Amino acid sequence: xPQEAIRAALGAxxxxxxxxxxxxxxxxxxxxxxxxxxxxxxxxLAGRLHRKPREVAEEIAGRLDLxxxxxxxxxxxxxxxLNFRLSSGTVASVLDExxxxxxxxxxxxxxxxxxxxVEFVSANPTGPLHLGHGRQxxxxxxxxxxxxxxxxxxxxxxYYNDAGRQMDLLARSVRARYRQRxxxxxxxxxxxxxxxxxxxxxxxxxxxxxxxxLKDDSGDALDQIRKxxxxxxxxxxxxxxxxxxxxxxxxxxxxxxxEEGLVDGTVEQLRSTGLVYEKDGATWLKTTxxxxxxxxxxxxxxxxxxxxxxxxxxxxxxxxxxxxxxVNVQGSDHHGxxxxxxxxxxxxxxxxxYPQYVLHQMVRVERDGQEVKFSKRAGSGxxxxxxxEEVGVDVARYFFQMRKPDAQLLFDLDMALDQSDKNPVxxxxxxxxxxxxxxxxxxxxxxxxxxxxxxxxxxxADLERDLLKRLREFPATIERAAASMSPHVLCDYLEQTAGxxxxxxxxxxxxxxxxxxxxxxxxxxxxxxxxxxxAVQIVLRNGLTVLxxxxxxxxxRATTEAVAS
RNA sequence: GCGCCCGUAGCUCAAUUGGAUAGAGCGUCUGGCUACGGACCAGGAGGUUGGGGGUUCGAGUCCCUCCGGGCGCACCA
Numbered sequence: 001x002p003q004e005a006i007r008a009a010l011g012a013x014x015x016x017x018x019x020x021x022x023x024x025x026x027x028x029x030x031x032x033x034x035x036x037x038x039x040x041x042x043x044x045l046a047g048r049l050h051r052k053p054r055e056v057a058e059e060i061a062g063r064l065d066l067x068x069x070x071x072x073x074x075x076x077x078x079x080x081x082l083n084f085r086l087s088s089g090t091v092a093s094v095l096d097e098x099x100x101x102x103x104x105x106x107x108x109x110x111x112x113x114x115x116x117x118v119e120f121v122s123a124n125p126t127g128p129l130h131l132g133h134g135r136q137x138x139x140x141x142x143x144x145x146x147x148x149x150x151x152x153x154x155x156x157x158x159y160y161n162d163a164g165r166q167m168d169l170l171a172r173s174v175r176a177r178y179r180q181r182x183x184x185x186x187x188x189x190x191x192x193x194x195x196x197x198x199x200x201x202x203x204x205x206x207x208x209x210x211x212x213x214l215k216d217d218s219g220d221a222l223d224q225i226r227k228x229x230x231x232x233x234x235x236x237x238x239x240x241x242x243x244x245x246x247x248x249x250x251x252x253x254x255x256x257x258x259e260e261g262l263v264d265g266t267v268e269q270l271r272s273t274g275l276v277y278e279k280d281g282a283t284w285l286k287t288t289x290x291x292x293x294x295x296x297x298x299x300x301x302x303x304x305x306x307x308x309x310x311x312x313x314x315x316x317x318x319x320x321x322x323x324x325x326x327v328n329v330q331g332s333d334h335h336g337x338x339x340x341x342x343x344x345x346x347x348x349x350x351x352x353x354y355p356q357y358v359l360h361q362m363v364r365v366e367r368d369g370q371e372v373k374f375s376k377r378a379g380s381g382x383x384x385x386x387x388x389e390e391v392g393v394d395v396a397r398y399f400f401q402m403r404k405p406d407a408q409l410l411f412d413l414d415m416a417l418d419q420s421d422k423n424p425v426x427x428x429x430x431x432x433x434x435x436x437x438x439x440x441x442x443x444x445x446x447x448x449x450x451x452x453x454x455x456x457x458x459x460x461a462d463l464e465r466d467l468l469k470r471l472r473e474f475p476a477t478i479e480r481a482a483a484s485m486s487p488h489v490l491c492d493y494l495e496q497t498a499g500x501x502x503x504x505x506x507x508x509x510x511x512x513x514x515x516x517x518x519x520x521x522x523x524x525x526x527x528x529x530x531x532x533x534x535a536v537q538i539v540l541r542n543g544l545t546v547l548x549x550x551x552x553x554x555x556x557r558a559t560t561e562a563v564a565s
Numbered sequence: 566g567c568g569c570c571c572g573u574a575g576c577u578c579a580a581u582u583g584g585a586u587a588g589a590g591c592g593u594c595u596g597g598c599u600a601c602g603g604a605c606c607a608g609g610a611g612g613u614u615g616g617g618g619g620u621u622c623g624a625g626u627c628c629c630u631c632c633g634g635g636c637g638c639a640c641c642a
Contacts, residue, residue: 027581030588040584043622053622078585079622124642166642282640293568293638300640307642335569336637361570361635369576403578406570408635410577415591420604422591434602441601473581480581492579496589503606510601519601555604 002090005069006037013063017056019045028469032462035075035083036091036469042080053080089457091465092528094472098535099450106478106542111152117318118144120329121241121248122159125233126170127195128377129240131363132331134384135409137246138400138548139360140329142487145546147327150482155323156247159314161254162230164307169193171226175213177202178225182214196377201232240385244393245548257310257317266313266348267299275347287343296340311337312344319350326355327485332406335359358485360405367413391416394549398425401547402491421502424495428540429555431498434505435537436553438518442530449534455524459532461516463504467532470497474539478546487547494543501536 003026011021019041029038042057049056057080064074070090075083098105120140123133144154161167173192177199180186188194205213205228213221241247257263267283270276275286276298283299298309318326330338338357345354365372365382372382388396395416402424403409421427439446459468474493481489508517518529541551 025581027584029585030580031585034585038585043584046622081585161642164642280640284640297640302640304640306640331636332570333636334642337642339568359570407578408571412577412591415577418604423604424590426604427590430602430604437602476581484582488579489581492589496579499589505601506606508601509598509606511599512597512606514601517601554602 002070002086002093003037006066006071006084009064009066009069010039010041010060012065013060014041014045016063017045017049017060028473029081029083032466034077034081035073036086036465037084039082040080042076042082046080056080057082087457088460088465091468091472092456092459092532094468095456095531095535098471098538099531102538103542103545105538106474106546107149107151108475108479109151110479110482111147111150113151113153114325115155115323116147116152116325116327117155117157117323118147118327118329119157119159119318120144121246122330123237124161124166125230125237126166127193127233128197129237129384130381131365131384131387131411132360132381134244134387134396135360135363135400136329136331137241137244137384138397139358139405139487141246142397142401142490142547143327143329143358143482143485145548146478146482146485146487146490149478149546152325155249157250157252158248159252159254160234163255163258167226167230168222170198170229171222173198174201174205174229175222175225178205179214181206182211184214197233197236201229204232205229240383244384244388244397252314254310254314257313262313262317263305263310266309266316266344267305269316269348270298270312270344273347273349285344285347287340287347290339290343290346292339292343296343308337308340308344311341312348315341315345315355316348316350319354324354327358328355329358329360332359332361356485358405361408363400363409363411365411365413372413387411394429395423395425398491398547398549401487404486404488424491425549426555427502428494428498428544429550429552431501431505432537432540432544432551433553433555435501435533435540438530438533439537442519442526444530446534446537449530456528456531458525458528461507463500463507464529464532467497467500467504467536470500471535471539474543490543490546494540497536497543498540501540504532 006026007021007024010024014020014023023044024039024041026037026039029035042060043053046053046056054076057076061074061076061082066074066084070087070093071084072087073085077083101107118140121129121133121137123129129137141156144156148154169189169191170193172189176186176188176192181199181202192198205225208228213225270285275289277284277286281301282297284295285298287296288294296308297306299305315326338359341355346352365387377383391399391413399411399416400409415423419426421430436446439449459465470493474497477490477493481487505518507513510517514520518526518533520526520529544551
């Protein structure tokens with residue numbers, strides 16, 4: 001690892017300047033003319049030492065002993081950067097590492113095997129999942145996966161409200177449709193659920209119980225209808241998520257918090273903090289103590305808790321279950337709840353930074369430059385299933401992941417349906433398939449390829465150096481994406497790496513420049529380039545795997561009819 | 566009105582968390598190609614990073630302010 005060697009060499013010199021190797025940040029400069037690796041340590045130190053940055057840089061460069069680091073040259077550039085140029089053998093040495101680690105390349109132990117819970121989707125079972133849930137499902141799953149790749153033990157959890165007002169409204173909506181279906185004149189509740197799926201549930205109810213609830217207005221009957229509807233809709237959500245390749249370790253029911261007395265327990269604990277008071281017949285929590293805009297009611301005049309109380313109890317429960325790091329993925333329309341939950345959790349004495357939130361913004365879908373708005377079945381919006389049945393799961397997942405969560409997402413259906421390199425998903429998948437096709441053409445078993453050739457320094461072409469340097473950055477990219485909980489960082493990396501791989505591949509067009517082809521006659525070159533192709537294939541495949549997207553060995557273009565169906 | 570998020574090429578978005586000449590894709594323009602998989606390739610043009618001020622060796626990034634957009638501001642969830 002040249003980074004470590006350079007870092008060590010720098011460390012030796014820096015001791016005399018009151019700094020250490022830990023202060024050094026080595027980066028790949030954007031501009032290749034600035035070398036292969038670069039550090040700003042002299043700039044950082046200059047202020048502290050009250051000296052000119054370039055002078056400090058010159059001094060460090062003069063004293064560096066880089067004999068063992070595979071460095072060809074060091075130069076001082078710009079305001080005081082130290083730029084290192086590596087020998088091509090050193091640059092190519094990453095291939096050994098990649099081929100050896102194979103499916104493990106990119107993994108790290110940063111998380112130390114500690115436990116983290118990622119809670120996401122958490123939609124109430126009042127209807128089909130829509131696009132916002134889709135973004136959250138893809139995003140949450142990718143974040144969970146990134147944490148796994150960086151050494152965390154991840155628990156995926158889904159929380160849902162199976163009681164309360166919305167559920168009651170759902171039950172009454174289903175009851176109305178059910179009675180209409182049986183020929184009785186009954187209208188939907190004023191803010192009832194209007195989507196066609198409600199009638200579908202009602203149809204199932206008729207098949208199940210016949211006319212049993214036709215005239216029964218009792219609370220018990222309504223309760224049974226609610227349970228029936230929840231069962232049907234939960235099953236549908238499970239199918240939608242499972243077909244979207246998103247799976248949970250645990251489904252947590254809000255009602256269980258009440259059944260196990262956790263809500264009452266939380267009230268008691270909060271009271272003991274002295275931050276609880278009575279006003280206007282209700283019970284309030286001083287959330288302003290923790291930066292909320294106003295205090296919040298936790299128990300209404302009626303004696304019933306507001307929703308925010310079980311939320312706090314739930315987060316106490318997560319902690320007590322041993323999850324001392326929790327990531328909540330939510331739509332940014334819920335950001336108001338965040339401050340309240342955090343206040344409640346702080347009041348209970350849980351530490352700063354627990355839980356963490358990733359808030360994502362809304363999704364719009366466009367076709368031919370026009371926004372797609374309506375789904376008759378869902379009553380409003382577009383359902384997740386409608387989307388991925390049209391564009392495919394790989395494309396849908398990738399599109400949801402490729403943008404930073406806290407910006408609005410424009411889902412461009414025309415690009416999503418395109419099957420050329422214009423579509424970033426196919427661009428990456430196709431680069432992967434291309435590498436696989438080279439192995440097939442060469443008649444080699446990719447799994448048997450080894451990087452241990454001592455002749456890797458033949459990979460000296462600009463496109464090869466560029467590609468090699470990108471491959472080396474894969475583990476750091478995973479780290480960065482995981483640390484910032486931003487899958488789009490990985491998407492960006494994969495697109496650029498696929499682009500670099502494509503450029504390399506195309507430069508070796510056998511008709512025009514056969515000497516640059518992977519499968520050249522020269523056996524040393526051929527073997528080194530096959531190793532490079534293999535490394536590219538491994539990195540692209542691992543990256544796609546993190547995102548939950550297939551890395552097929554060959555792509556078969558769908559026909560127009562198949563796309564339409 | 567208050568709070569959170571966002572504002573970067575014609576469009577959709579990046580920018581290694583304060584680094585060097587702000588990068589990709591789409592679109593556009595100009596060339597090229599009998600193919601290690603044509604689901605093409607190479608290259609060009611395109612920018613006062615919403616405006617203004619500040620912090621420092623250095624700002625798209627941090628601070629202040631103004632403008633514009635999204636979301637949230639219940640004893641609803």
